Amino acid sequence: MKNLLFLLMLMVIIGLAGCNFGGDSSNESSTEDTIENSSENTGTVGEETSGKVINLTSDGDIPTLDSAHAHDGIAFTVLNNVNxxxxxxxxxxxxxxxxxxxxxxxxxxxxxxxxxxxxxxxxxxxxxxxxxxxxxxxxxxxxxxxxxxxxxxxxxxxxxxxxxxxxxxxxxxxxxxxxxxxxxxxxxxxxxxxxxxxxxxxxxxxxxxxxxxxxxxTEAETILSNGPFLLDSWQQDQGWVYKKNPDYWDAETVSLDQINVNVVKEVSTAVNLWESDAVDRITISSSYVDEYENDENFANVVRPEVIFMRFNHNHEHFANENIRKAIDMTIDKEGLTNTILNNGSVPLYSLVPQEFSYSPNEEVDFRELNGEFNQGSVEEAIALWEDGLSEIDSDGFEMSLMSSDDDNHVKSAEFIKNQLESNLEGITVNIKTVPFEARLENEKAVEYDMVISSWGPDYSDPMTYIDMWVTDGPANRMDFSDDEFDSIVAEANVETDAEVRYQLLLDAEKKLMDEMHIAPLYQSADALLTRSKIKGIVRHPSAPEYEYKWADVE
Missing domain, CATH: 3.90.76.10 (Dipeptide-binding Protein; Domain 1)
Structure with a gap:
């Protein structure tokens, strides 16, 4: 049988479709859930090879490998390993x-x-x-x-x-x-x-x-490599294959011979592959946590990725500060993380996540210094809502909430819809679910009302979250503009005194969050199942996230 794992996955997918399973997918921003087989097993993509081979999954395809235009975790991980x-x-x-x-x-x-x-x-x-x-x-x-x-x-x-x-x-x-x-x-x-x-x-x-x-x-054949791995092949929407680059200057450090990455969106499929020993590391969704939380292979890993909602500031209602605050405050974020997601994610009431950055000398967490924002009761949220509607002479409105087809984002959208429609009179929320790449394109075009978005840090400094919101910045994606905010960020960019600069970063976050220009939801965590044979996959706290140069299979 030329490709045993391909047939196995195909049988599982067909079986799940017949049982009406589906809808579960892994973490959206840069998920590459590690699947490893020993010497001669192969993944869905790629041909059989001897040596050390691991199989990974990604819940989305690579949007582009043009480093000038790449702007997502999946592409960053690939670029980091081939260049x-x-x-x-x-x-x-x-x-x-x-x-x-x-x-x-x-x-x-x-x-x-x-x-x-x-x-x-x-x-x-x-x-x-x-x-x-x-x-x-x-x-x-x-x-x-x-x-x-x-x-x-x-x-x-x-x-x-x-x-x-x-x-x-x-x-x-x-x-x-x-x-x-x-x-x-x-x-x-x-x-x-x-x-x-x-x-x-x-x-x-x-x-x-x-x-x-x-x-x-756009294709494996159109890029060159100078890194630890070569991109041997790339089949759109199916997956891609890395092979060790024998001409890499530090090739002796690289242990793996091949990495097969398969696009697998459904967690239910990954779990079945895990149970059949075809998969050695996966990210599971909340529906599986109770089943596996006592497994020796299970772990929760909190990450510095933040999940939040963007408001389209061109929308009449979202231009109103009280309406934005009411929408944010009425969401039970503890219920979202503890009950709906159930994967170790933590509620977020800010822009910069916890345990990510510490002050230069006192080494105090950024979050401890700046505190949380816009916390309050449902009754306080309702009061803000009524004030906001009155200020723009409105009795309510219908809006869309865009989400990628990632499992956690879909569940979050459904929860948010229920929270808003139950607590805020006069609002109707229509969920629009699209593929990850489509969500990015709609964000860039600011073609949405509200959208559940995500951001993983590009580097280990609060500025990686803060300068997203400068006027016309490439990550702004909601036509937000504030001269005072821009001025604070510009000053921080040229400040050489570490303590003064850190205070400017605190001030910038406070300016953005005091007016609730975005609605933070949660700080991501992954519920992982990993077999002990996989060693050395490095997961950086900032982009590019995954590093396979030191990965190995025992």
Whole structure:
């Protein structure tokens, strides 16, 4: 039988369809639930191979592998494993030199000089300093989703280029020769090395990108690798296959020979595969927690991902502060996390999650310093609701609540609909469920009333949540704009005193949350089942999330 696991999965899916099971899917933002088989087993995608092989699942396809346009956890994980920038997050989440073998900083902290190590692309060409200069400037030419990360990193002229006052050629990066890269920053930054692990800062081979044109990043054949793994194949909506890159400069560190990633949306399917020993790590939904919580393979892992609702600020009712506050306050977030989700997620009454960031000297949790926002009773929520409707001369309205087809998001949407319609007179909520990629596209176009969204940190600093909401920022996605908020963020971006900067971050969050411009719901957790044979998969607290360079199978 050429592909035993494929037939097994097919039989399970057919069986579940016949029993009318379905609707359960894993965590949306960057889920890759690890499925591992030993030596010669294969996944749904890919051919049989010998050596160390693991199978992973993803609850969504890769939207794009063009690093200028990637903006989701699935793509970030793939890019992080097939490519490599100047720095890579190590197995303790600290930035370590990667494509750069040396990094020198000028006395004033403004000029950073990198020596590019001897490394090659998967087409055999050498990785050069020009690959970085081309890729970084291309982000601005393409108006990439994360060009603001260059501003966050303080790269010289990034802000002026975003504002349209300069061109991409003015960006503070230049290849002095084939091996020497010089980066100039506006101000010294302790975050620079960490930020450089983010996929937007990856290099690109210019000749290849120009040769494949518009197809770049849409198929496995249209990308090049310079990282631990090669993207051997990618079947749209089915899955993709990594294979060890024998020409990677640190190939001796990589233990795995192949990773098969299968798009599997239904948790019920994953659980059946677990029970049949075809799957070695999965994320389960709340309906399975009671069954497995005493299993030695079970664990709850709280993550810094935040789930929240965006309000379309162009909507007449959501432009009203009291209506936004009433909607947020009337939701029983403890009931949502403890009863509906039942997976270890914790209620969220803020933007920055708990146990993520600590003050520079006293090391006090950001959450302890800023407290919680907009907590109150249903009666207080009703009073806010009535005030808000009165202020805009309305007796209620009908609205849509968009959700991706992720199981937790679907359950959350149903719970929120019940809460709002039960507590707030005059509101009708219509749930609109769409695939993850469609939800992202609707958010970017601001084509929704309210939408359940998610955000995982790009780097380990509160700014990764706060600068989402600057005017016209790529992550804003709700036409929110506030000059005072923008000013606080801009000041924090250039402040070199760590304590002063931290207070500015606290002030920025308070400004956003005091007026409840978003409605926080919960801080995510995963309920995991993992077999002991899987070792070394690194899960970073910020993007890119998953690292397979050190993964192994016993």
């Amino acid at each position: 490599e920038g100047l720095y890579r997050g190590d197995d303790a989440h600290n930035p370590e030199l990667a494509m750069a073998e040396d990094h020198q900083v000028s006395e004033d902290g403004l000029v950073h000089t990198f020596l590019i190590r001897d490394a090659q692309w998967s087409n055999g060409e050498a990785v050069t300093a020009n690959d970085f200069e081309y890729a970084w400037k291309r982000v601005f030419e393409e108006v990439g989703h994360y060009n603001v990360m260059f501003e966050t990193a303080g790269i010289k002229n990034a802000s002026a280029i975003i504002a349209g006052d300069m061109t991409p050629d003015d960006l503070g990066i230049v290849a002095l020769d084939e091996k020497t890269l010089e980066i100039t920053v506006e101000n010294p930054s302790a975050l620079l090395n960490q930020l450089l692990t983010f996929p937007i800062f990856l290099p690109l081979n210019q000749a290849h990108v120009e040769e494949v044109g518009d197809t770049f990043g």
